[in-house]
Amino acid sequence: METSYTLSVVIPMYNAEDYIGICLDSLLNQNLKLDSYQIIVVNDGSKDNSKAIVEGYVKKYSNVILYNQNNSGNGAARNKGMELVKGKYLYFLDADDYIASAVLDELVSVLEKKNLDILGFNSINTRSSHLNTSKTALNIRALEDYKVKTGVKFIAEHNYRAEVWWYIMKTDFFRSTGVVFYDRKFVQDSYITPTIFLKAERVLFIPHDVHRYRQNDDSITHIKAPAHIRKHMNDLIFAVKKLDALIHSVNDEPCENRLKNRQQGYVFFFLIRFAKSDMSFRALRSILSELKAIEAYPIRHFIGKDYHGFKYRVLVFVLNRSFLRAIFLYTYRFAYQQINKNDRP
Template sequence: MQLSIVIPCYNMEHYLPECLDSLLRQNLDVDDYEIIIVNDGSNDDTLRIANGYAEKHDTIVVINKKNAGVGAARNTGYDLAKGKYLYFLDPDDYLAENTLPTLLALMEVNRLEILTFKSRSVVQRPYPFSENIDHPIEILDIKDGISYIASRKHKNEIWWFIVKRDFMRATGIRFIEGKWMEDAILTSELFCEAQRMAHVDLDVHRYRILPSSAMRNKSPEHYNKVIYDNANAAYVYDGLIKNVPKDHPHAKRCIKRLKTRQQSFVFFLMLRLMKSDISVKKIPEMLNGFEKIDAYPLKKFLGDDYKGVGYSLLVFIFNRKPLINPFIKMFRTFYTFVR
């Protein structure tokens, strides 16, 4: 079997059909792929829809489990996967038609461990076709993962690359369970281990922008959890950065980019703190911890990956401890008034 596609699902009844239909329109032989849907304790019609597709298509397997979060759901699918290659797709997203065969062929011909590709954000209008699937594919620039990170900005998410299953198993890397940012951590961990990876400028993935998505959930409990999970990601990255081989020719540039990503977790944590109900009295303790791992002050955040007036202004404030508490208090007063 060539490919296992793992889809973690929680209350995705409105979007799962389009996701699955896009995978069934990939012109893949039924013996070459499997779709593993992991229903993570949905309380809507997601499970019924998934089972309905599984009854009609032998390529689809449905696993129903108690809710434990997206990381645990992905690990469940990963453990059951049989394909030579793995792809983790979110159920509210979908793929352009007939793009997976090209990706699989590139993985095979170039003996890749990881292949990244293009994603397009969508709201309501569907974009079922790739804008360049019929164009000639350029010769891939194959790099090890350290060189890849050093040379280009990479996304946190898991859905913009395919990974070789044997490679991933050999690393021992799995999704962190019970915390957000689990794919941001796993992505960089995998990239740092890769010896053969590349990017193809092929229009493949559709990222659906949803106001109700997990990262946009504004409930205080969820919002605060995301803040603390951003903090956890910053600490995990400390170990990742320390493990980059210092004798690698691109180590310095790779570390700089990973440090930027680490400080982005702190920046967006601070941004979310502005709208949270977490006491400002807890902020100094947080910042002291980040200082110990060089994730604060935000000296390495601004640059090629994050730039602009808004970023610069907020970094100026966040980097000056005496300004943070009064600024956040003022913002919360204004935010409460206008909300």
């Protein structure tokens, strides 16, 4: 691929008028020349003032690009952004998140020095829009202390984060994986990221403070609408099935075990979400039969180094036994409905 830039940042955007300016400001407040990196915003049919805000940046900054499309979903927006990428390195950032000042040049230096396919870093959860200064100082000379690994070994040895904004990647490498994003609202990166990692030869994680994940009351744990919960549950099961294909493609037992742990984690959280949903118990039994066929249920690989608390152990014991599971889910659902009955329209 002929590259015109060192770095491309792809931002899918939908109704982000309260955040997109902060996101773009953070990307522009870097120690990189404007002609060395591009910022690609894919407007996925926003109905608020997001488009106009970005148009203002396009007029002012030569490296900001806006592409408008009809609402097609986050995955389609990322895929369209990839078509416009001309950078040697690639980063996906959500429109409501942002990054610390003056970190991108450091990350590019590490990518170049170590000849990496993937570089990971730290993120901070926050409600603030002003955490602009990185809390860590990156010592390039100390990089020798950090070991480059294959993606398979990285998955096996780390409680890796699935969200793609934890990582900057070499664009040619990403394209060589053949990965495309699906039109799924939730947990899409849960199978996209490990798919990429399994093909990577050179992966490095550095404990450098870079990304800010914005917490807000619109998160999946706060929205109680039945359709929203059902969508989340459907996407969790989709992720479980996608991970099954990955698990069967791996010949490394520690890596396989980590992927099974993640897969059954999604089964666990699917069952917890079920108690808050309007899905019938008959439908649940049908789904569990499908999961048994691919050995994703009963939950045998969830408890381990990543999840080992007493609460998780008790819940897994209950959820794996049909009689106890039924009592627990019926009771949980009844209590949840009583607590939230005043919130119903």
